[in-house]
Amino acid sequence: MSSPAPYTPPADLITAAERALAQASPGKLATALTLYTCYGSVTGGRSAVTGAELPPFEKCSALVRAGWLAVAEAINTPVASVAVPPGPVGAPMVPPGQKPSVGRAVHYQRDEVVCAADITAVNDDGTVELLVKPPRFLPFTASDVSQAPTEAPVPGCWNWMPRV
Secondary structure (H helix, E strand, O other): OOOOOOOOOOHHHHHHHHHHHHHOOHHHHHHHHHHHHHHHHHOOOEOOOOOOEOOOHHHOOHHHHHHHHHHHHHOOOOOOOOOOOOOOOOOOOOOOOOOOOOOOEEEEEEOOEEEEEEEEEEOOOOOEEEEEEOOOOOOEEEEEEOEOOOOOOOOOOEEOOOOO
16 A cells, blocks of 8 residues: 655645745744644644654744744634624723733733734733834833723723724
């Protein structure tokens, strides 16, 4: 009995994967790396399909890295079946089932500017570490950041993205 020929992906898939990786933000690539690492920690550093040892993320094929990038982009996509209950702006905002976790996209209030941010760690005391991405400036980290008590922005705090 002969084994099947190894899979050779079509050139257009490889080209699309390389393009997606080249256009991805450093933050999304970091999230993809984190997700790949989490997968590896669950499987003991081995493929769940073949049992082969998983290579470092950087050594994976463009298709594998682009696949994890797609996961990183999808985790912050709202799911149509999950509805946020209506409520007034400024009301305490905790979307159903959402807890601060690594990779979540949130808003961080820096003085008068609302900045996009990604949670990079959740501390035991409930505060988080953030990678803050202000408009027109380089990203920076913020440590021990508390969640704002309401949906209204509070300088130096983070919020879930507001209802629209």
